[in-house]
Amino acid sequence: MVPPTSPTSSPAAPVRDTAAPAASPAAPPGRRRTRLFALPEVRWAALSAAAFLCALPLHLGGAPAWAWGPLYALCYAAGGWEPGWAGLQALRGRTLDVDLLMVVAAGGAAAIGQFLDGGLLIVIFAVSGALEALATRRTADSVSGLLDLAPARAVRLTDGTQEGVPVAELRVGDTVLVRPGERLPADGTVLEGASEIDQATITGEPLPVGCTTGDTVFAGTLNGTGSLRVRVDADAAESVIARIVAMVEEASATKAPTQLFIEKIEQRYSAAVVVATLALLAVPLAFGADFTSTLLRAMTFMIVASPCAVVLATMPPLLSAIANAGRHGVLVKSAVAMERLASVTRVALDKTGTLTEGAPRVAQVHLLPAGGLDEDTALALAAAAELHSEHPLGRAVVAAARERGLRPPEAREFDSVPGRGVSALVSGRAVRVGSPAALLTGACPAVTDAEAEGRTAVVVEVNGEPVAVLAVDDRLRAGAPEAVAALARLTGTGPTLLTGDNGRAAARVAAEVGITEVRAGLLPQDKVAAVREWERAGDKVLVVGDGVNDAPALAAASAGVAMGRAGSDLALESADAVVVRDEAAAVPAVVALSRRARRLVVQNLVIASVCIGVLVVWDLAWHLPLPLGVAGHEGSTVLVGLNGLRLLRESAWRDATGA
Structure with missing residues (x-):
């Protein structure tokens, strides 16, 4: 139903700029993606981990120190210099960074011969920092790639002539010619012509929308095979697509309350350990104690008080849940994302591409x-x-x-x-x-x-x-009604349908899947407003969507899940999790799995805190032998690690699916 030519196309006019954009029908914008090893954090973390893995068998196998010593030194230097330098910079701003504490603890462990403990600590924090840097860069890449939806140049009509100009030079009131198959360069109003516009990137509607004189069109949407003359109504920086970019960047830069709370606790814990370690070293020395034994006791305290067990108390359950979900077609991007999924109390679902195919x-x-x-x-x-x-x-x-x-x-x-x-x-x-x-x-x-x-x-x-x-x-997507019912049971509140499609289509789909609350005809900013309205009321909102128009809401919500097979790059990057196989049942399953992971995290934190507390009190009140301190510290680490690995079992996913 799309014509090869349009009877409303205007006759050719002289063209001043031979570089004017040619039609590029349906060609998607190039995807900007930073290569893995292009980031220095990733390179240093990889070098540190490689050196540690090479040193470990030599050390445990009884090889001479000259064989494994330089490898441990390389591990410490590669993985520790960056967090150590960042910690020193933070100290200049009177802020104590836990990364600096970890580097000091690792150095202290090495000073008393515990190279393995220190190296493991360095590797854990180096890899964590690399993953955080990679996630941040990938999100920035996807936001930049969204701007590629709008063409770089446009054909401006001036006094009967066509002039190829950069889109940034267009001004409100200019008239542009949009040929068949081209993307629109600006938000505007159709002055002449008839065509169909694929505007799924803005409204989420699955079908092209017919447009004619007087209709509003958006930058970045794809023209059909009709020719259009469009009056520019907004500068490039004020277009809908540019506002989507701004909203994603704003929401992504906002720190969650949990993150702020952890940073506050991190500061207090780091300060307490440093003060206690210095006191254990300085006070006995002031009363004439032996330097070697005092240093040994202070370093023992530094080891047993280090938060390795606390770190592993949190990570194994979350990483096990991530691995289990990944085996079943759900990619959760980080442990923080898995933790966010566990806290949701309300769910908002897109229609096209989410509940439907x-x-x-x-x-x-x-x-x-x-x-x-x-x-x-x-x-x-x-x-x-x-x-x-x-x-x-x-x-x-x-x-x-x-x-x-x-x-x-x-x-x-x-x-x-x-x-x-x-x-x-x-x-x-x-x-x-x-x-x-x-x-x-x-x-x-x-x-x-x-x-x-x-x-x-x-x-x-x-x-x-x-x-x-x-x-x-x-x-309708297979399993959608069952997924909606499962989400309602998990959160205690029926999901809401947020869609840019028309009200009648939305109502029909909502009735088929069992949703009672419907908000239709929404632009991206309307979806964000709905999410923020619920979050101001105290809800933790999970948004499930697949398109560019869903990306701002995915980023603004407490947690976001993208349907991945046909999802836009920006939606996939903005979401906390991606359902690769597009199975609707996977959404409530990953929420249920995340809640099990959260329960195990609480169990592990209790175990780790009790073990660390006992060892610290023992070292402070009596004398804790270093081998026993290391054994107790590592024993608690192994215990919480094994407890967290329970979520790797196949039965954990089956239980989550039946939630």
């Missing part, structure tokens, strides 16, 4: 009394006329015929008009397929019924007589 299909064929044809014949004729069309609705008609095993006859004299439909000569019959407004002169109950159900009505006309109405909708 995001592809049109013919749901029903309504025969009209005057046609005298059966369903298969009407559908075969429509498919024959649509066979050469590139419009999504046309492809849906052809797919429906093939699903029934029909072979459309050969069509000749194919023609298409934007927003109206296609026509062809099929087996001696004049067949037209298009919108009710173009092919019907009066009311039609079948059209009314289809549109009342939120479906798109397509009329089939043979030899000037309407013979059938095809009801086209978006196919």
Whole structure:
């Protein structure tokens, strides 16, 4: 139903700039992606880990110190210099960084011969810092890549001539020419022409929207095969696509309350350990104690008080849950993301591509009394006329015929008009397929019924007589009703549908999956406003979506899950988790798994705190032998680690799926 030419296209005008943008139909913007080892944090962490892994077997195997000593030194230097330098810089601002404490603890362990403990501590923190740097850079890349949706240049019409100019030079009131297959360079109003606009990046609607004179269009959306003259209504920096970028950057830069709380505790803990260690060293020396034994006791305290067990108390359950979810097609980006998923109390779901598959299909064929044809014949004729069309609705008609095993006859004299439909000569019959407004002169109950159900009505006309109405909708994703019910049980509140699609289509899908609260016709900023409204009321919101238009809400929410198979780059980067296989049931499953991980984290923190507390009190009140201190410290670390690894079992995912 998309034409190769448009009757409203303007005649060619002289072009001053031969570098004016050429049509690039459907070509997606280039994806900006920082390479893994392009980041210095990743390179240093990899070097530190490699040196540690080489030194470990030599050390444990009894090799001489000259064999493993330089490797441990390389491990300490590669992994410790950056957090150590950052910690020193923080000290200049009168802030005590826990990374500096870890480097000091690792150095203290090495000073009394515990090279293995110190090296492991260095590697843990180096790898953690590298992952954080990589996640931050990838998000920045995806935000920058979004701007590629809008073309770099535009064709501006001035006094009957065409001039290729950078988009940044466009001003409000300028008129631009948008050729078939090009992306729109600016937000504006159509002055002349008719076409279909694929604006899924802005509104999330799965089908191209017909536009004509007076309609509003957005930068970055994809023009069909009609030619348009558009008046620019907003500067490039004020376009909808630019505002989406700004909202994602703003939301991503905001620290969660949990993160702020952890940073505050981190400061107090670090300060307490440093003060206590210095006191254990300075006070006895002031009273004439032996330097070697005093240093040994202070270093023992530094080791047993170091938060290795606390770090491992938190990470194994979360990382085990991440690994288990990954085996079942859900990629959770970090331990912080898994922790966020555990706290959600309300869920907001997108419609197109999330609850539905995001592809049109013919749901029903309504025969009209005057046609005298059966369903298969009407559908075969429509498919024959649509066979050469590139419009999504046309492809849906052809797919429906093939699903029934029909072979459309050969069509000749194919023609298409934007927003109206296609026509062809099929087996001696004049067949037209298009919108009710173009092919019907009066009311039609079948059209009314289809549109009342939120479906798109397509009329089939043979030899000037309407013979059938095809009801086209978006196919519901398998397992969507069960996923909605499971999310309601987990959070205690029914999910809400947030969509840019029209109200009737949204209501139909909501009724099919069991959602009672629907907000339709939303732009990206409206979705963000809804999320912030709920969070101001005290809710922790989980947003599930797949498109660029969902990305600001995914970033603004407490947690976000993206449907990954057809999801946009920005949605995938903004979300905390990605459902690779597009299985709706995976969303409540990963939430349930995250809650189990949180319970294990609490258990482990209790175990780690008790063990560290006992060892510290023992060292302070009596004399804790260094071997016993190391054994107790490492024993508590192993204990909490094994407890957290329970979530690696297959039964953990089965239990989560049944939640």
